Amino acid sequence: MTISFLEEIAEVFDSSQDHFLIHSGVYGNHRSLIETSFPGKSPVVDASPSSPVQSFATNTEPSLSPENQTPPGDEIPRPSSSEQAKPPTPRPFCIAADVPRLQLSELQAACEDFSNIIGSFSDGNIYKGTLSTGAEIAVVSVAAGSRADWSTAMESQLLQKMHKLSKVDHKNFLNVIGYCRENEPFNRMLVFEYAPNGSLSEHLHSQHTEPLDWPTRLRITMGIAYCLEHMHNLNPPILHTNLDSSSVYLSEDNAAKVSDFSVINSISPSKEGSSNKNLLEPSLLDPHTNVFNFGAVVFEIISGKFPDSDSLFLEPKPARDLVDPTLKTFQEDVVERLLEVVRQCMNPYSAQRPTMKEVVVKLKEITGIEADAAMPRLSPRWWTELEIIST
Numbered sequence: 001m002t003i004s005f006l007e008e009i010a011e012v013f014d015s016s017q018d019h020f021l022i023h024s025g026v027y028g029n030h031r032s033l034i035e036t037s038f039p040g041k042s043p044v045v046d047a048s049p050s051s052p053v054q055s056f057a058t059n060t061e062p063s064l065s066p067e068n069q070t071p072p073g074d075e076i077p078r079p080s081s082s083e084q085a086k087p088p089t090p091r092p093f094c095i096a097a098d099v100p101r102l103q104l105s106e107l108q109a110a111c112e113d114f115s116n117i118i119g120s121f122s123d124g125n126i127y128k129g130t131l132s133t134g135a136e137i138a139v140v141s142v143a144a145g146s147r148a149d150w151s152t153a154m155e156s157q158l159l160q161k162m163h164k165l166s167k168v169d170h171k172n173f174l175n176v177i178g179y180c181r182e183n184e185p186f187n188r189m190l191v192f193e194y195a196p197n198g199s200l201s202e203h204l205h206s207q208h209t210e211p212l213d214w215p216t217r218l219r220i221t222m223g224i225a226y227c228l229e230h231m232h233n234l235n236p237p238i239l240h241t242n243l244d245s246s247s248v249y250l251s252e253d254n255a256a257k258v259s260d261f262s263v264i265n266s267i268s269p270s271k272e273g274s275s276n277k278n279l280l281e282p283s284l285l286d287p288h289t290n291v292f293n294f295g296a297v298v299f300e301i302i303s304g305k306f307p308d309s310d311s312l313f314l315e316p317k318p319a320r321d322l323v324d325p326t327l328k329t330f331q332e333d334v335v336e337r338l339l340e341v342v343r344q345c346m347n348p349y350s351a352q353r354p355t356m357k358e359v360v361v362k363l364k365e366i367t368g369i370e371a372d373a374a375m376p377r378l379s380p381r382w383w384t385e386l387e388i389i390s391t
Contacts, residue, residue, distance in 0.1 A: 099162060099163070099166045099176060099177070099178060099179050100177070100178045100179075101178070101179060101180070101181065102178045102179065102180050102191060103180065103182070104180055104182045104185070104187050104189075106180075107129060107139055107180055107189060107191070110129030110130055110131055110137065110139070111127040111128065111129040111139055112129075114127055114139075114141075116128045116129070118138070119261075121261065124140060124141040124142055124143070125140075125141050126138055126139070126140050126141075126261065127139040127140075127141070128194060129191075129194075136194035136196065137177070137178075137191050137192065137193070137194050138174070138191070138192045138193065138194045138195075139189055139190075139191050139192075140189060140190045140191075140192065140261055141187070141188075141189050142158060142188040142189060142190060143186070143187070143188040145186060146186060147183055147186045150186065150188070158188060162176060162179055162190060164238055165190075165260065167234060167238065168227075168230070168231055168234070168238055170226075170227050170230045170231070171375040171376060172223040172224065172226055172227035172230075172255065172256050172257060172258060172374060172375055172376075173227050173230075173231075173257065173258050173259075173260075174192050174193050174195060174249060174257045174258060174259035174260075175192065175193050176190055176191065176192055177191055177192065177193060178190075178191035179191060192259070192261075193257070195249030195250055195251050195257040195259075196250075196251070196252050197249070197250035197251065197252060197254055198249065198250060199245065199246050199247075199248065199249050199250070200220065200245040200246070200248040200249070200250060200256070200297075200301070201244070201245035201246040201248075203250065204245055204300060204301070204304050204324075205245075205304070211324075211326040211327070212254065213327070213328075213329075214327055214329055214330040214331070216254050217301045217302070217327075218334075218367045218369060219254070219255065219256075219369060219373065219374055220248070220250070220254065220255070220256045220301060221256075221298055221301055221338075221363065221367070222256075222363060222364070222367055222369040222371075222373075222374040223255050223256030223257075223258075223374040223375065224248060224256045224258055224294065224297060225294065225356065225359055225360050225363050226360060226371045226374055226375075227256065227258045228240065228243075228258070228290055228294060228356045229356040229357055229359070229360045232287050232290070232355070232356045232357070233357070237287065239285045239286070239287065239289070239290055240258065240260055240285075240290050240293070241260055241285060242260075242293075243258070243290060243293040243294060243297065244293065244296070244297060245297055245300050245301075247259050247260065247261070248297065251376035251378075252376070252378060253376060253377050253378065255374065255375060255376040255377070256374070257376070286350075287355065287356065288350035288351070288353050289350075290356065291345050291353045291354065291355070291356060291359065292345060292346055292347075292350070292353060294345055294356070294359065295307075295341070295342045295343075295344070295345025295346040296342075296345075296346060298338060298341070298342050298345070299312070299339075299342045299346075302322065302323060302324065302335060302338060302339065302342075303322045303323060303324055304324030304325070304326060305324075307342075307346065312339070312342065312343055312346065313343065319332050319335040319336045319339060320332055320335075322335070322339065323335055334366060334367070337366045338363075338366060341359060341362050341363060341366070344359075345359060
């Protein structure tokens with residue numbers, strides 16, 4: 001009896017098939033994946049999860065050594081026809097080995113029974129949580145409700161996105177530090193670092209937040225730039241799906257923490273009511289789009305307003321007329337040079353826009369801010385992650 005590849009994948013993602021335990025350990029900045037050994041097998045150490053295809057390809061029966069082979073004449077018990085028809089249970093591939101797995105009960109306790117909602121999007125909420133050590137986390141609910149509304153393809157997509165986010169690993173990025181995957185009750189959640197000072201958008205547009213001074217705005221600009229450059233330089237590159245001022249959060253010392261919660265929005269049950277649940281198609285992205293969006297954010301940081309194409313291209317205004325009126329002091333020559341970079345980033349012809357590497361070179365010449373100076377001075381990531389792993 002044969003089963004389809006899709007049925008095999010479904011078995012791989014079935015949590016009831018968990019035949020092994022994954023332990024993640026942090027030693028400084030190094031993480032190791034240790035698979036609990038089976039009887040007769042030695043532990044395996046690996047640095048990254050295998051794909052389902054690789055798992056099936058390597059899931060072969062162990063060969064018998066000569067001394068263990070059945071002597072001639074001895075009969076080997078044959079399985080019944082029903083046993084022969086039953087395919088071997090595939091060994092599940094390692095799920096997000098580089099991201100610790102948490103229990104729903106742990107997150108429920110940390111987030112006060114999920115009552116502390118700090119944000120929301122089309123198909124989920126963002127909660128603030130506090131671990132037993134006092135470390136604060138942000139918990140994004142990707143899906144809850146019925147397992148029937150969650151397809152195998154969606155499960156695969158979520159794990160791929162989680163794995164991709166974990167690879168960014170930059171201090172100016174709101175890093176993913178854990179996940180929750182339970183079927184009873186059904187829940188899929190991602191755990192991120194928490195940035196206590198709210199979003200950049202709030203500081204630029206809300207009357208209830210303290211305005212950011214000029215040096216802080218320059219530091220935030222450089223933090224975003226260094227983070228995007230890092231993401232684009234990865235192999236393969238990782239692109240931000242929807243960069244704007246609302247996706248940039250601020251650390252305790254007002255350093256930029258770029259988030260990408262919007263990747264979750266591409267994972268959602270179909271609204272058609274069809275029995276065939278499909279993934280929502282993610283928007284087409286390329287590095288030029290990220291550069292354009294970065295230019296728009298920088299204009300917003302300078303002016304406190306959303307970009308105005310007339311002010312930038314058709315009838316350029318003097319720098320002093322574009323600067324946020326809440327700024328008490330600023331450097332007009334620096335503003336002029338920054339606006340020139342903004343115009344290059346927002347060039348209507350995408351092929352003529354600079355790369356993020358080129359943008360960083362120009363901005364560093366203008367601001368003199370090195371990468372280390374743009375990073376948060378106190379990053380909670382590693383000790384938060386240690387607490388998660390040790391529980």
